Amino acid sequence: MRAQILSSLCLVALCQPTFALTQISVQASRPNTKSVGAWGSDSDSHSWMASNEACFAAPRALLLHSAPRLCSRRCATSFRSPASSRRPLNMQQQTDAKEENAGNRALSFEETLKEIKEPCKKAWEGSATDVYDTFERLKSQGVLKKWNSMPVKSRAVSQNELKRMLKTELDLDTVLGISGGVQTEDLKKLTVGAFASSAIIGVLGTAIGGETGGFVYWLTFLGASIPLVLVGVGSVAPSLIGGVISGLQWQFDKTNTMERRIRHEAAHILAGYMCGLPIEGYEVEPMPMCKFYDRREGNIDDVEAWKKARPFNEEEVDKLAVVCLSGVMGELSLYERAAGGQQDLEQLQEVYFRAESEKLRNNRVREETTRWGAMKARTLLEENNDSFMRLCKQLEKGASIEECIASIEAA
Secondary structure (H helix, E strand, O other): OOHHHHHHHHHHHHHHOOOOOOOOOOOOOOOOOOOOOOOOOOOOOOOOEOOOOOOEEEOOOOOOOOOOOOOOHHHHHHHOOOHHHOOOOHHHHHHHHHHHHHHHHOHHHHHHHHHHHHHHHHHOOOOOOOOHHHHEEEEEEEEOOOOOOOOOOOOOOOOOHHHHHHOOOOOOHHHHOOOOOHHHHHHHHHHHHHHHHHHHHHHHHHHHHOOOHHHHHHHHHHHHHHHHHHHHHHHHOHHHHHHHHHHHHHOOOOOHHHHHHHHHHHHHHHHHOOOOOOOOEEEOOOOOOOOEEEEEOEEEOOOOOOOOOOOOHHHHHHOOOOOOOHHHHHHOOOOOOOOHHHHHHHHHHHHHHEEHHHHHHHHHHHHHHHHHHHHHHHHHHOOHHHHHHHHHHHOOOOOOOOHHHHHHHHH
């Protein structure tokens, strides 16, 4: 027995020469006798001892009054302090856990409105960067979860692909207004009407008669000049005639209702918010309308006169394409065709013109990007339909912009 103990001590000395054993006592080995473990309490006889290179089980009669060191990962995983396993979380850990649970919890409309009211009030008084940073900070706190949450990356979209999504057989130029609301048939009707009215005025003036230079004379002369004025204006500024026709059609359109306008504007607000465009302004009268900055640092023209404005990059173009086409998609969520998107399309063409991407100089690429923006906007509205409908209700009652944001974020 003593020979075994001496051999064990020699092995320890060889593996770790600097290892010192203190107060080692040798006990006689008797059957059914418990040994004292390394921590000075009753334990299994196979307590882990440490050396530089190996771990081994201590002999039954070996007692160490100092705690052993662990020499390998196997020992570390096998060893566990009973006290540490039952240690409760400290106050800081409990606080962090509560904050994490609060951040993951969806806030109600009232809770969201309370959290954003004061920060937004201060942000409106600052620049676009102030608004963006405020919203990003509220997002990091778990208050705004949908802000700047829509990833954008444009791709080529064909007409058939967009038609399948919209479930329509109508021409896309008619549905989306890509080529404008005035068609060739409308121009034909206007031309025929101009010549017909001129002829009727001329015949009536001849039948009535009168002195040269009188009222009937000048009325007949002006009637004869109507076709000439139409041809002249149409040759110099055809868009002017188109605008007049579109305005008249829109005024007499039975679907020109407040509901259509609210859907159009609500879609703009939701898309701009989820694409991360800072809010520039908000108006309630004569009808709710929200204005967004072009990009994070402000509008493209908000630079000193002696500085050259930075062109739009690809990500900014993609975001603006979605926002511009969202109003049209908001109308198409209820109506068969859009009627109020002509101005939005003109603004999008201006964005294409001021973009840094050379590929947007190609007309085919611009049309594909426009169709992609329409498809992405439609997807956004479908995936967030509850937020869209709550936002429409808020706009109907003339709610504030903070209430609109809370309605988008509300659970």
